[in-house]
Structure formats: C-alpha cells, structure tokens
Amino acid sequence: MDLKDLENIEHKIEEREDFSGFKVSPIEVFFPKDEEEVERIVKFAYENSIPIVPWGSGSSLTGAVSCEGCIVIDLSKMNKILEINDVDWYVRVQPGVKLIDLYEAVEAKGLFFPPDPASFFLCTVGGATSEGSGGMRGVKYGPFREWVLALKVVMPNGNIVKLGEPLRKNRAGYDLIHLLVGSEGTLGIITEIWLRLIPLPKKKIFLVISYPESIKKAGEAIIELRKAKILPEFSEYLDADVVKSMNKNLNAQLKETDGGMLMISIEDDQLQDVISIVKEKGEYKVLEGEEAERIYSLRAQAAIAVKTENSGYFYAEDIVVPVSKLPEAIERLNELGKKYGTKFYIISHIGDGNLHPNILGKNKDEVEKLFKEVAKISIDLGGSVSGEHGIGVQKAEMMRVQLFKSNGPLVLDLMMGIKRLFDPKDIMNPGKYVERAYLAGTTAASFKDSSP
Ligand SMILES: Cc1cc2nc3c(=O)[nH]c(=O)nc-3n(C[C@H](O)[C@H](O)[C@H](O)COP(=O)(O)OP(=O)(O)OC[C@H]3O[C@@H](n4cnc5c(N)ncnc54)[C@H](O)[C@@H]3O)c2cc1C
Structure with missing residues (x-):
C-alpha cells in the first residue's frame, strides 16, 4: 500500500498552526468523510x-x-x-460536529448537554x-468525562472497536471508555x-455580576x-487586565475596576443567598435574559481578547487547586506576579478552583520559567497542573x-x-502527553527501549 492508494480520500499539503501558535508541518492532511x-x-x-495526528479544530492550548x-x-x-434519543436521553455524533451545533440540535428536542468549554463556538465534539x-x-455539571x-x-x-x-449503568469490564476520554x-x-x-432546565436563571x-x-x-x-450554574472570574483587554479588543463595554469581575449564574430560589455574600465584597448588579446571555458569550471569548495582546509567546495556564486552597493560590500568584513584574491576565472557572493565568512574553525561557513556577503552586497545594x-x-x-x-x-x-499496549509502533500522536512525561525522566530516550 502506498500514498497513491489513498488518493481518492480528500487531502492536501498544508502547514497549520494551532490556537497557541504551535506549528503543524504534515506530509499530508486528510479529510476523511467516514470511518x-x-x-x-x-x-x-x-x-x-x-505518525498520525488527529485534528478537531486546533483550539488546543497545549501543543496537542x-x-x-x-x-x-x-x-x-x-x-x-446521527441520532438524538429522547427516551434514553443520549445523542450520537460523528467527531467533527461542532459543539455549538450539538447544543442547538438537542435543545430543539427539549434536551441539554451541559459541558461548555469556552471554545464551544469553534471546537469539535x-x-x-x-x-x-x-x-x-x-462547576455544576462536571467535565466531558461525566457525559461520555x-x-x-x-x-x-486500523482495527475498529x-x-x-x-x-448510564454498565459494569461490563474495565472502563476503557474513560481511558479514551482525555487521551x-x-x-x-x-x-x-x-x-x-x-432535560433542558426550566427554572429561571439570573446572573449576578460582582465587582x-x-x-x-x-x-x-x-x-x-x-x-x-x-451550587451555581457557573461561577467565573476575569481579572482587571482581562476586562480591559476585552473592552479594547472585543468592544465588550464591561465596567473596569481594580478587582475585576465575578460572574455567578444562579437559579431564582438561591439568588438572595448569593447577593448577601457578594454585596460584602464590593458593588454588584443582577442581570437576566439577553444581557445575561451577552455576558456569557463574551466570557467565552475572553481568551481571544487576551491572545490579541500577545506579541511573542502565549502560554495559557490551567492549574486547579482544591477550592479551600484558592486564597493561598491567589496569594502565591500575586507574589509571583510581583517578583517577575508581570501581568497574568487571569481567566478563571473560579467556582471549581480552576485558574487560567495567561502568561505572555517575548522571551521564551522567561515565559517557560514562570509557567513552571505557576504549575508548582498547584502541585504544592494538592492540585493539578x-x-x-x-x-x-x-x-x-x-x-x-x-x-x-x-x-x-x-x-x-x-x-x-x-x-x-494500544500503540506498540508509537504512531498515534507520538512524543506528547504520557510518553513525553515518561521520557522526560529516562536516559534511554527511545520509546521501545525504555522499560518501566
Ligand atoms: C478561546 C478558547 C477557550 C477555551 N476554553 C476552554 C475551556 O473553557 N475548557 C476547556 O477544557 N478547554 C478550553 N479550551 C481548550 C480547547 O478548546 C479544548 O480543549 C477543545 O475542546 C479542543 O477541541 P478541538 O476540536 O479544537 O480539538 P483539537 O485542538 O483539534 O485537538 C485536541 C486534542 O484532541 C485530539 N483529537 C481531536 N479529534 C480527535 C478524534 N476524533 N479522535 C482522537 N483524538 C482527537 C487531537 O489530536 C489533540 O490531541 C479553549 C480554547 C480556546 C481557543
């Protein structure tokens, strides 16, 4: 079999770049239409x-x-x-479906798929x-893992499984599904x-904006x-520099304050409880309807605004710490920012302890050094990089x-x-993730030679 045997599959030679600027220089890009x-x-x-690299929409923030x-x-x-089942409550799709299209299709049937990476308007399922x-x-519904x-x-x-x-309930064997999710x-x-x-939630939802x-x-x-x-629907935070950047680059028309913006989306029966907490922290307002939706979709574009500020390297951090450790993590980030004289452009799913300090800079070594120091904070506090x-x-x-x-x-x-076991020839997206972490600590820098 040679490359000519694949000629009737749509293909082209094309250099690409992912969202974070990592280069993709393939010998060929194929666009299969089916399995x-x-x-x-x-x-x-x-x-x-x-080597093979699967590509969804290239919105990866880690060079994947x-x-x-x-x-x-x-x-x-x-x-x-392929199918929306409104009795067994599932949707079956091909991988290239855009998440935003999936939302629309299931909502038309009165159903709801909650996970919403802020890239939902461009990323694939x-x-x-x-x-x-x-x-x-x-924060309320968990990540993709809980929905596949x-x-x-x-x-x-080439075998198909x-x-x-x-x-939802199935105890037949090891859980290989969730081995693949996140692989x-x-x-x-x-x-x-x-x-x-x-089912699509019916309760009225408000958005509390706190400054x-x-x-x-x-x-x-x-x-x-x-x-x-x-337990809010979501609770998100944008720091003062992110808000400024969104006003400048997206004409977001958000209020600029020194302490940034906290957004808490909550059902009506807990609205007053949320207000009584945030009013002690500063000014606030309550939104609903179109204005609340405008803020939600602006929030999703925050990383796009921050990326526009970039004139060198753009490293989107993604640390998570136990919620109880948030104040300590924030304190240590503030100290690091002062030490390096840098802005972090923090975007955060703050409600589940997930912080995205975005590190921008012209000097790769400096950006990487800071990136590692931020990651270290999460490890020290029992979190994850x-x-x-x-x-x-x-x-x-x-x-x-x-x-x-x-x-x-x-x-x-x-x-x-x-x-x-899965990939003995090491052709599937090689040199990354687990393999890269493993080889980072072995002197036998070869996939086949290195034994555990
Ligand atoms: C503006 C912006 C906001 C973001 N916000 C979030 C957020 O809130 N939460 C979050 O988790 N992430 C976020 N991300 C990161 C990223 O968008 C997500 O990880 C996204 O889900 C990746 O989807 P994609 O289709 O672009 O995949 P790609 O970037 O193309 O691929 C991602 C990885 O999946 C592999 N892959 C793709 N398709 C397949 C397939 N069919 N089979 C096997 N492997 C495959 C690729 O090889 C790669 O390793 C954000 C990114 C951007 C640019």
Whole structure:
C-alpha cells in the first residue's frame, strides 16, 4: 500500500498552526468523510510507521496537535449528528460536529448537554472528548468525562472497536471508555461518540455580576458560597487586565475596576443567598435574559481578547487547586506576579478552583520559567497542573513532577504500559502527553527501549 492508494480520500499539503501558535508541518492532511476512510488512512500509516495526528479544530492550548512529518487526520468532514434519543436521553455524533451545533440540535428536542468549554463556538465534539474538556458550567455539571457513554475508535493498527453502550449503568469490564476520554489522540481515533443528555432546565436563571475589591475577595466569596451549600450554574472570574483587554479588543463595554469581575449564574430560589455574600465584597448588579446571555458569550471569548495582546509567546495556564486552597493560590500568584513584574491576565472557572493565568512574553525561557513556577503552586497545594486543557507537549514535564509527588513513581509506568499496549509502533500522536512525561525522566530516550 502506498500514498497513491489513498488518493481518492480528500487531502492536501498544508502547514497549520494551532490556537497557541504551535506549528503543524504534515506530509499530508486528510479529510476523511467516514470511518472507513479513517480506517484506510490509519492502516496505511501503521504499515509504513508514519505518525498520525488527529485534528478537531486546533483550539488546543497545549501543543496537542503540533507535529512535523506526520499525517494529519482532520475530522471536520465527519460532522453528522446521527441520532438524538429522547427516551434514553443520549445523542450520537460523528467527531467533527461542532459543539455549538450539538447544543442547538438537542435543545430543539427539549434536551441539554451541559459541558461548555469556552471554545464551544469553534471546537469539535471529538476534540473536546479527547481533551476531556471542562468549561464554565463544569462547576455544576462536571467535565466531558461525566457525559461520555460510549465510543467507536479506530485503533492505531486500523482495527475498529466499540467501547461501552449508551447506558448510564454498565459494569461490563474495565472502563476503557474513560481511558479514551482525555487521551489526547494518543490511543486511537474516535469516530463516533454517544453523549448523555438531560432535560433542558426550566427554572429561571439570573446572573449576578460582582465587582470585588480584589481577586482575593472573589476567592473568599467562592468559599462562602461553598460553606452556604450554594451550587451555581457557573461561577467565573476575569481579572482587571482581562476586562480591559476585552473592552479594547472585543468592544465588550464591561465596567473596569481594580478587582475585576465575578460572574455567578444562579437559579431564582438561591439568588438572595448569593447577593448577601457578594454585596460584602464590593458593588454588584443582577442581570437576566439577553444581557445575561451577552455576558456569557463574551466570557467565552475572553481568551481571544487576551491572545490579541500577545506579541511573542502565549502560554495559557490551567492549574486547579482544591477550592479551600484558592486564597493561598491567589496569594502565591500575586507574589509571583510581583517578583517577575508581570501581568497574568487571569481567566478563571473560579467556582471549581480552576485558574487560567495567561502568561505572555517575548522571551521564551522567561515565559517557560514562570509557567513552571505557576504549575508548582498547584502541585504544592494538592492540585493539578491541568484541570481541563490537557497536557500536550507543554505540560508534560510538570505532569511528571505532579504524578511523582502526589501518586508515586509507579503510576507513570502504568500509564506508559497502556500507551505501549494500544500503540506498540508509537504512531498515534507520538512524543506528547504520557510518553513525553515518561521520557522526560529516562536516559534511554527511545520509546521501545525504555522499560518501566
Ligand atoms: C478561546 C478558547 C477557550 C477555551 N476554553 C476552554 C475551556 O473553557 N475548557 C476547556 O477544557 N478547554 C478550553 N479550551 C481548550 C480547547 O478548546 C479544548 O480543549 C477543545 O475542546 C479542543 O477541541 P478541538 O476540536 O479544537 O480539538 P483539537 O485542538 O483539534 O485537538 C485536541 C486534542 O484532541 C485530539 N483529537 C481531536 N479529534 C480527535 C478524534 N476524533 N479522535 C482522537 N483524538 C482527537 C487531537 O489530536 C489533540 O490531541 C479553549 C480554547 C480556546 C481557543
């Protein structure tokens, strides 16, 4: 089999860049229209030991789709919603469906898919499943992991497997579904996804906008919400520099204050409880309807505004800490900012302790040094270097540090054993994530030689 045998599959040679500016220099980009074409491309790559990188929309923030000399499988043409089941409450889709299109389709049937990475207007279901993405409503509904019921996958040797059933309860064997969720394209190519749905919420929802005196006060408000057993739909924070950047680059017309903006979306029966907490932290207002929706969709574009400020390197941090440790994490971030004389442009799913300090700079070494120091804060506080964006190439070294400190030395060996089992020729998105973290600590820098 040679490349000519794949000629009737849509393809082109094209250099690409992902959202964070990582380069993608493939030998060929294929646009399969169905699973059978994916299977043929993968079998060809397997026989010829050519690396493969699956591509959703390239909104990865960690270099997870970067490559040189690989075959890119762009899944954007596999974009059909195959079934919406309004009795068993699931939707079955191809991986290239845009998340925003999925929302619209299920809502038309009175159903709801809650996970909403802020990239929902551009990212694909396959990409978000492979990243195990979180999002703004994650504080109430959790990340993708909690919503994936079953998958079809083309394995690295071209075999096709179906994992699971569209059932919430299913105890048949090891949970391979959730091994694939968050695997960042390193174990196989997802060609079909069954996602759990719930009824579209009917209760009236308000958006409380609070202008706390500082990010520290925002963190305190979140802790008080938790103590009061209040679970918002979402609770998001933008620091003062992000708000300024959104006004400048998106004409957002948001109020500028020194302490930034806290947004808490809440059902009407707990509105007064939220108000009684935020009014102690600074000014506030309550929105509903179109204005609340405008703020929600602006919030989703915050990273786009911040990226526009960038004239060098753009590293989107994604640390998560236990909510109880938020004040300490914020304090240490403030200290780091002062030490390096830098702005962090903090965007945060603050309600679940997930902070995105965005690091911009012209000097790569300095940006990377600061990036590692931020990651270290999360490890020290019993958190994680990535809450939702994943690891890719950017966070592999710090993931290794985290796993060794928090879980012990055997865990990465186990993970590497899984990678070898699925992908013995190491062709599926190689050199990233678990493999990169593993090899960061071995002198035998070869996939095949290095034994756990
Ligand atoms: C403005 C902006 C806001 C964001 N906000 C959030 C947020 O709030 N929460 C969050 O979690 N993330 C967020 N992200 C990160 C990113 O958008 C998500 O991780 C997203 O879900 C990735 O989707 P994608 O389709 O762009 O995938 P890509 O970036 O194309 O791919 C991501 C990974 O999945 C793999 N992959 C893609 N498709 C498949 C497939 N079919 N089978 C196997 N592997 C596959 C790729 O190889 C890669 O490893 C944001 C990004 C941007 C640009």
